[in-house]
Amino acid sequence: MLPNPFLNDLHQAIGPAQVWTEPAVCLVYERDANFLATSTPSVIVSPQTVSQLQAVVQACHQHAMAYTVRGAGTGQSGGAVPTNGGVVISLAQWRTMDLARLAQRTVFAQPGVANGDLKQALAPRGALFAPDPSSQTVCTLGGNWAENAGGIHCIKDGVTADHTLALQLVLPSGQVTTTGTPTVVHPEGTGLALLSLMVGSEGTLGILTGGWVRTIPKPTHTAVTLTAFSTLKQAAAAVAQVLASGITVSALELIDQLTVQCVNRAFGVGFPDQCAAVLLCELVAFSPAELAVQTQVITAVLQAQQPLEHRATDQPQQVEAFWQARRGAAASYGLLTPAFYVLDCVIPPSQLAPALARIAEIAAGHDLVVGNVFHAGDGNLHPHLFFDPHDLPQTERVKQAAKAITALCVSLGGTLSGEHGIGLEKRDSMGLQFTPADLHWMYEVKAIFDPEGLCNPGKILPAKGFCGEANCSHGDSALLPATRPAALSAAGLWI
Ligand SMILES: Cc1cc2nc3c(=O)[nH]c(=O)nc-3n(C[C@H](O)[C@H](O)[C@H](O)COP(=O)(O)OP(=O)(O)OC[C@H]3O[C@@H](n4cnc5c(N)ncnc54)[C@H](O)[C@@H]3O)c2cc1C
Numbered sequence: 001m002l003p004n005p006f007l008n009d010l011h012q013a014i015g016p017a018q019v020w021t022e023p024a025v026c027l028v029y030e031r032d033a034n035f036l037a038t039s040t041p042s043v044i045v046s047p048q049t050v051s052q053l054q055a056v057v058q059a060c061h062q063h064a065m066a067y068t069v070r071g072a073g074t075g076q077s078g079g080a081v082p083t084n085g086g087v088v089i090s091l092a093q094w095r096t097m098d099l100a101r102l103a104q105r106t107v108f109a110q111p112g113v114a115n116g117d118l119k120q121a122l123a124p125r126g127a128l129f130a131p132d133p134s135s136q137t138v139c140t141l142g143g144n145w146a147e148n149a150g151g152i153h154c155i156k157d158g159v160t161a162d163h164t165l166a167l168q169l170v171l172p173s174g175q176v177t178t179t180g181t182p183t184v185v186h187p188e189g190t191g192l193a194l195l196s197l198m199v200g201s202e203g204t205l206g207i208l209t210g211g212w213v214r215t216i217p218k219p220t221h222t223a224v225t226l227t228a229f230s231t232l233k234q235a236a237a238a239v240a241q242v243l244a245s246g247i248t249v250s251a252l253e254l255i256d257q258l259t260v261q262c263v264n265r266a267f268g269v270g271f272p273d274q275c276a277a278v279l280l281c282e283l284v285a286f287s288p289a290e291l292a293v294q295t296q297v298i299t300a301v302l303q304a305q306q307p308l309e310h311r312a313t314d315q316p317q318q319v320e321a322f323w324q325a326r327r328g329a330a331a332s333y334g335l336l337t338p339a340f341y342v343l344d345c346v347i348p349p350s351q352l353a354p355a356l357a358r359i360a361e362i363a364a365g366h367d368l369v370v371g372n373v374f375h376a377g378d379g380n381l382h383p384h385l386f387f388d389p390h391d392l393p394q395t396e397r398v399k400q401a402a403k404a405i406t407a408l409c410v411s412l413g414g415t416l417s418g419e420h421g422i423g424l425e426k427r428d429s430m431g432l433q434f435t436p437a438d439l440h441w442m443y444e445v446k447a448i449f450d451p452e453g454l455c456n457p458g459k460i461l462p463a464k465g466f467c468g469e470a471n472c473s474h475g476d477s478a479l480l481p482a483t484r485p486a487a488l489s490a491a492g493l494w495i
Contacts, residue, residue, distance in 0.1 A: 002042050006063040010045060013055035020044040029070065029088045030081065033135075035339055035389065036399070037078030037424045041068070041088040050168075050176060050209050053089070057207070058174045060087055060454055068456045069203045071111060071140030075147060076342055077423030079202045083458035089207065091142055097121055105215045106165060106182055111142025111208050115149075118213075127215040130157035133419070134327040142208050148200035150419035152326065153282070155377040156250040159419065161199040163214045169198065169206040172450040182212035197445070202421050203456040205449040219250075219284035221291040223314040224322050227302045228275035232256070235277035236352035238305040239376045242281060243349060245301045247294050251282035252377030254352075258336075259329050259373045259384075266332035267325040272309050279376065280322060329373040330384060337386035340371070341398045344420035345409035349379040358408055359383050366401040368394070380418030381409065407432060422460045430462050 002021060010019045020026070021043050030040040047053040060067045066086035073080050082088055094112035101107065102125060109118055116136040118129050132151035133139055143149070145167060150159040157163075165187045166180030180187040180195035188195055198205060229235040235254055242252055255263070255278045260271045271278050281298055285291035295312055302310055313319060325332075333340050347355045356372065363370035363385065374382040383405055387398045406416060410432045417426060430439060442461055449455070 003063060006059065006065060007043070009059040009062065010043065010056065013059050014045060014047045014052045018046045018048065018052075029073070029090075032070075032073045032075040032078060032080045034076050034078040034081070034423070034425055035341055036395070037081045039081050039083055040085065041082045042085040044088045044090060046090045046093060048093070050170065053091075053170050053207060053209065054174050054176065056087070056089060057170055057172065061172070061174070061452065064452070064454065066454045066457050069142070069146075069207045071143035071146075072114070072135075072138045074135040074139045075143060075423065076344065076420040077147075077202075077417070077425040079147065079421055079423035079456070079459055080143075081424060083424070086457075091207070091209075092140065094142075094209070099125075101182075102127060102215065104183075106212050107215060108182070108210060108212050109141050110210050111140055111145070113141050115139055115141060115144055122215055123218060126218050128218040129213055130154075130163055130216055131160045134330070136327075141211065141213070145199055145208050145211060146201065146203045147419065147421040150375070150378070150380065152251045152253060152323070152375065154419075155252055155375065156248050156284075157216065161196060163216075164195065164199055165212040165214055167195060167198050167211040168209045170209060171206045172452070172455040176209075177206075180212070200421070202423060202459050204446060204459050204461075206455065217286075219286060221285045221288055221314065222250075222316070222319050223283045223291055223295045223312055224251075224319050225279075225281045225283075225295065225298055225302060225310065225312045226271065226322065227279045227281070227305075227307045227311075228272040228309040229277050229279065229305065229307050231276050232356045233353045234305055234307070235279050236356065236376075238279055238302055238307070239349060239352055241301045241305065242298060243377060245297060247283070247297050249281050249298065249377065250284045251280065252375070253280045253326055254278075254372065254374055254376035255280065255326070255329065256372040258369070258371045259332075262332035262335055262371070263325040263329050265335055267321070267328060269321055269325040271325070275308050280326060282319075282323075326373070330382075333371055333384055333386065337369070338388050338390075340384040340386050341402060342420075343381065343383045343385070343402055343405055344417050345381050345406055345414060346416075346418040347379045347381060347409050347412045347414035349377065351412040351414070352376065352379065355381065355409065355412055359405055362401050362404045362408070366397040366404075368397060368401055375418070378418060379414065403429075424459060427458070427460055428462050430460070 026041050031038045047056050068082040069089045070080040092112045094110035096110045098108040132153050133149045144160045148160050166182040168178050260273050283294040369386040371384040385398045387394045416433050
């Protein structure tokens with residue numbers, strides 16, 4: 001139950017029409033795209049201006065209320081899920097873009113602008129905002145900055161941090177500030193790298209109200225090669241050879257057999273399905289001649305791996321159909337399973353074959369089906385564990401398998417996350433990758449920006465003492481919501 005004085009202050013700050021406490025509305029904001037993390041907020045607010053946002057933050061501080069900012073809610077690590085109730089601040093309506101400085105390859109966007117909308121606005125002008133999460137038609141720049149989002153093309157173009165020049169934010173103190181410099185090419189050449197600190201901070205250090213991003217020229221010519229292999233080991237070897245070829249490919253995606261069968265049924269793209277894996281490799285250029293040379297080199301490299309089948313296309317419609325199928329791969333799992341749990345871990349690309357073999361063993365050992373579709377060139381794995389949320393023992397096995405796969409990736413020299421962030425999902429696994437000294441400095445940084453701990457609390461950093469030692473568990477405390485509505489539990493809708 002919210003204290004009335006707090007609600008009164010919110011009404012004063014932004015007007016009652018922008019404040020919702022109805023249970024049905026709050027329920028909508030209880031989860032993001034992470035199936036397992038849920039917690040219902042007490043109130044949703046939608047400030048319209050920076051000064052209204054400041055007033056909300058100040059009211060939260062005055063009443064010691066925790067707040068969590070939310071974009072489109074497509075995050076997969078529980079970052080936009082409020083812990084133990086609290087306030088959700090929705091900035092999804094902040095959708096203004098300013099392309100006036102496009103000639104200088106810089107544009108301004110508010111945090112509610114969808115990644116794909118910015119891309120669409122830039123495309124007719126020959127420009128591109130490179131970060132391309134598969135959720136791009138929906139996910140917001142606020143979420144992209146906060147998660148340092150990646151995507152299919154990041155192997156060549158980099159992640160969101162590589163394309164961000166400056167960010168405006170409201171700090172937990174209520175102060176408005178800007179980090180970075182929108183007018184220079186390398187905004188962090190001087191001083192401590194505060195911009196880098198903000199990108200990827202998952203809404204824990206402040207609320208982003210706008211940012212200047214870099215655009216790059218949109219390549220004019222694209223080709224995709226599709227290569228089918230009889231074993232995952234062969235496909236992994238092909239990835240290594242492509243990376244060593246001297247050609248900078250713009251995408252290198254691996255799709256396993258189960259996933260191929262799903263995307264074929266869902267999208268009718270006709271990928272070869274009698275193989276262990278399909279490798280999609282994209283090449284981009286600014287002239288047909290340049291593209292032809294690249295395609296020739298990559299084709300020779302892939303053919304040398306003795307694939308079952310190899311094709312190349314530069315037909316725009318077919319290229320788009322391939323990528324649409326790839327982006328929709330996770331959705332196509334809906335043909336086979338009521339739900340899946342997608343993991344996001346990174347390994348050195350050289351460890352691809354042993355990692356995939358071990359992941360298959362872990363899934364089988366937990367009596368689970370796993371589908372793999374991922375950014376092979378970056379070593380960014382996305383095992384999708386199929387499950388039925390109504391089956392509680394199976395859900396528990398998913399958590400255990402996720403724990404084992406995460407630990408495996410770190411033990412192979414990898415990292416906890418490539419693009420989905422830590423959020424609630426992996427905060428209790430931070431000790432797998434970071435030393436107690438690393439974590440100490442992270443707590444210190446958090447405390448400088450947010451001494452009262454009200455700004456998206458409980459994300460990224462494990463509770464002090466929980467993870468001070470190197471081996472902490474994977475998400476167990478985070479995945480258990482503080483409160484479980486009895487009716488939902490009884491209906492099996494609350495896991
Ligand atoms: C089908 C699907 C495919 C996906 N594919 C990819 C992919 O290829 N690559 C990838 O990187 N991710 C992918 N994601 C994950 C997700 O889309 C990204 O993390 C995205 O950046 C989240 O954006 P959002 O607007 O939905 O953020 P939300 O889920 O609303 O929030 C995510 C985090 O950002 C914080 N946040 C949001 N807005 C602000 C703000 N204004 N200021 C400060 N913090 C803020 C939130 O507090 C939260 O911690 C995918 C998700 C789905 C469902």
